[in-house]
Structures are given as structure tokens and as C-alpha cells.
Amino acid sequence: MIKKIMAANWKMHKTWDEAVQTAREVVVGIGEDLPPDREVVFFPSGTALKAVGESINGQNGYFLGGQNFYPAAQGAYTGEISPLQLADAGCAYALVGHSERRHVLGEKDDFLAEKVIFGLSSNLKIILCIGETIDQRRQDRVEGVLAAQLQKGLEKIDQNVSAHDLVIAYEPVWAIGTGETATEDDILQAHGFIRKMLKDLLNQGQEIRVLYGGSVKPDNCARIIALDNVDGVLVGGASLKADSFSRIVLA
Numbered sequence: 001m002i003k004k005i006m007a008a009n010w011k012m013h014k015t016w017d018e019a020v021q022t023a024r025e026v027v028v029g030i031g032e033d034l035p036p037d038r039e040v041v042f043f044p045s046g047t048a049l050k051a052v053g054e055s056i057n058g059q060n061g062y063f064l065g066g067q068n069f070y071p072a073a074q075g076a077y078t079g080e081i082s083p084l085q086l087a088d089a090g091c092a093y094a095l096v097g098h099s100e101r102r103h104v105l106g107e108k109d110d111f112l113a114e115k116v117i118f119g120l121s122s123n124l125k126i127i128l129c130i131g132e133t134i135d136q137r138r139q140d141r142v143e144g145v146l147a148a149q150l151q152k153g154l155e156k157i158d159q160n161v162s163a164h165d166l167v168i169a170y171e172p173v174w175a176i177g178t179g180e181t182a183t184e185d186d187i188l189q190a191h192g193f194i195r196k197m198l199k200d201l202l203n204q205g206q207e208i209r210v211l212y213g214g215s216v217k218p219d220n221c222a223r224i225i226a227l228d229n230v231d232g233v234l235v236g237g238a239s240l241k242a243d244s245f246s247r248i249v250l251a
């Protein structure tokens with residue numbers, strides 16, 4: 001069974017005890033009701049990883065993820081964190097190429113490609129985030145942008161590394177944190193295109209999960225995850241409160 005991923009990206013929010021408390025409230029609140037075809041992934045800040053990991057440890061269907069890492073096992077990279085350190089803190093997943101890393105921190109596709117391959121070969125499941133800006137959408141360049149981000153981001157994947165642990169998140173930049181969700185047609189079109197690209201690039205079209213992110217809320221999540229080629233959601237603002245995120249997980 002391919003499980004849907006319901007992911008909470010807490011970005012640079014929460015102290016470690018707030019993060020632990022929110023994760024616990026979600027786990028305890030949902031209890032036995034977590035549908036068997038869904039898994040939950042928490043992406044707290046680095047300082048809270050270990051504590052959140054311990055608080056969900058042993059809970060079926062709940063996982064921990066890192067928001068970012070540097071593509072080296074160790075070394076003189078002040079301020080960075082390695083995939084091995086993420087795994088050591090309990091992470092099964094990591095994000096690569098989130099819109100804020102691309103547009104605020106200036107990360108480029110070739111660096112992201114290195115992260116994808118290094119993360120996968122370090123036994124992390126990688127969620128590669130892609131998405132167009134509002135200007136690119138207005139210029140009718142959505143498919144061109146998604147194709148380029150996928151092609152470049154995945155170009156280092158070879159036969160030695162399985163794409164089985166790869167997940168793509170479609171997060172249109174204009175829908176992140178704005179309250180403006182992509183329409184169902186926008187999502188269907190983008191996800192159908194991504195699915196086709198994955199088949200062309202990696203010959204693994206159906207196995208790779210494709211998530212939607214961008215102003216997902218408790219009241220729009222059910223419609224979004226029911227769409228063709230949508231294998232889960234990556235949630236920012238609405239994942240910060242346990243009650244709101246739990247309603248999303250159960251939508």
C-alpha cells in the first residue's frame with residue numbers, strides 16, 4: 001500500500017518544549033484513529049528534533065524529518081547539519097529545495113541535486129520541493145519551471161540509488177503562507193505533469209509520492225487529498241496548532 005504523507009513543516013517556529021507538546025497532542029489526540037493508509041511526518045527546528053523524535057518513538061505511522069541538511073557526512077561547515085546527524089536525531093525524512101531555501105536563502109538547482117543524491121545515499125527519504133512563482137505562472141511557464149526543477153534536481157540519481165525513497169512536493173510559491181490555495185484544476189494539472197515527468201526521467205512514475213503544499217487547511221484538505229496524483233500534503237501555518245493539524249491528518 002502506498003501511504004499518503006501528512007507532513008507538518010514548522011519552519012522556524014516553536015521552542016523545543018512547544019514542539020514536543022504539539023507533537024504529543026497530535027499523537028494522543030488521534031490515537032487509534034490514524035488511517036492505515038496515512039503516515040504523519042513532523043519537521044521541527046533542529047533544536048527540537050531529538051525531543052520530538054523521542055516523543056513519537058514507537059508510535060506506528062509517525063515519523064520525524066529534518067527541514068534542511070548539507071550534502072556531506074561531516075566536516076568544516078559551520079552552522080550546517082549533516083544527513084547522518086539528522087538520522088542520529090531520529091529523522092527518517094528530509095526536505096530539499098523548499099521554496100524558502102530557494103528564494104530566501106538562494107539555493108540553486110545544482111546544489112539541490114547534490115543534496116538529493118547525498119540524502120538518499122545516506123538512507124534518508126527525500127522530499128524534493130518544487131513550484132513556480134506568481135510571475136512564472138502569469139507568463140504561462142508553470143510546466144517549464146516544474147520540468148526544469150525536476151530535471152536538474154534529479155539529474156544525479158543513477159542506478160545505484162533507488163528513487164523508491166523519493167517524494168516530490170508541489171508547492172506553488174504564491175500559495176505558501178498566503179491563504180491562497182491552488183485550484184483543484186491547477187493541482188490536477190501540475191501533479192499530472194509531475195507524474196509524467198517522473199516516468200520519463202526515472203521510469204518510476206507511480207511509486208513516487210507527490211504531495212501538495214500551499215495554504216492547506218482543515219477545511220480544504222479532504223478535497224485536495226482526494227484528487228488524482230495527490231499522495232499527501234505538506235502543511236506550514238495550519239500545522240502549528242495540534243487541533244488544526246490533527247483535523248488535516250484525519251480529513
Ligand code: 13P
Binds near residue numbers: 176237
Ligand atoms: P503554508 O501551509 O503556511 O502555506 O506553508 C506551506 C509550506 O511551505 C509547507 O512547506
